[in-house]
Amino acid sequence: MTPSLELIAPFIILDLILIVTALVSCLREENTRGPKWLWIFVIFCISLFGPVLYFVFGRPKRG
Template identity: 60%
Template sequence: MGINFSSTPFYYLLTIYYLAAKAKKKSAKGEITLEELLHVNWSLIAPILILQFILTITALISCIKQGDTNGPKWLWILLILFISLFGPILYFVVGRKNN
């Protein structure tokens, strides 16, 4: 079982940067331009990124302050950080112990 980094926001940013650099090289050949590549509908992407950021920060704070969790705390922190949107949701549903 490996950690999937492909759903983290950093991966998206690195992918956009890589594709932009690649497009800049190809634009000399007339295949694709940088403007075409970066034409993204941010009205759809921004709310998801904001929700992911808020859930991640909230889940991390809750996990750190929580006395006991269902499972090792270090594992929950890794899941929250590296499983993007579903890690924090999984922590709130399964990881927290009810007092």
Template identity: 35%
Template sequence: MKLHYGLDDFKEIDIMAILPIILPVIAIGILLVSIALLDLYKHRKTRENVLIWTLIILFVNTFGPILYFVLGRKDMEKP
């Protein structure tokens, strides 16, 4: 039983075999972040906490844009 794994063990991983799985996930994440930031920018006058939502969208990875679309779009000032 091997108790210690070093950086040499990463040489055995076949990146090209994993790439078709990883690329769509990365593309969807970038697309979600881009759409959420564009929507936030277009409606920045009517949204509260624009800076906080920007940080959530950027740093909470895939769940940040989803949280924005579910909760943040309801975060509008009432006229």
């Protein structure tokens, strides 16, 4: 029993939106907490959790 594309497509689209948003944010930031190349690697390689990790831990504190 395999899930149909109609069930998986929204999750794939959400994942792609998160990846693109995290990459744009990472590339626009002057400073990140850690090397920028490492965050780009994490965003690409850890699919859904990579962008979330970047937004939680990688972006500099505002304030």
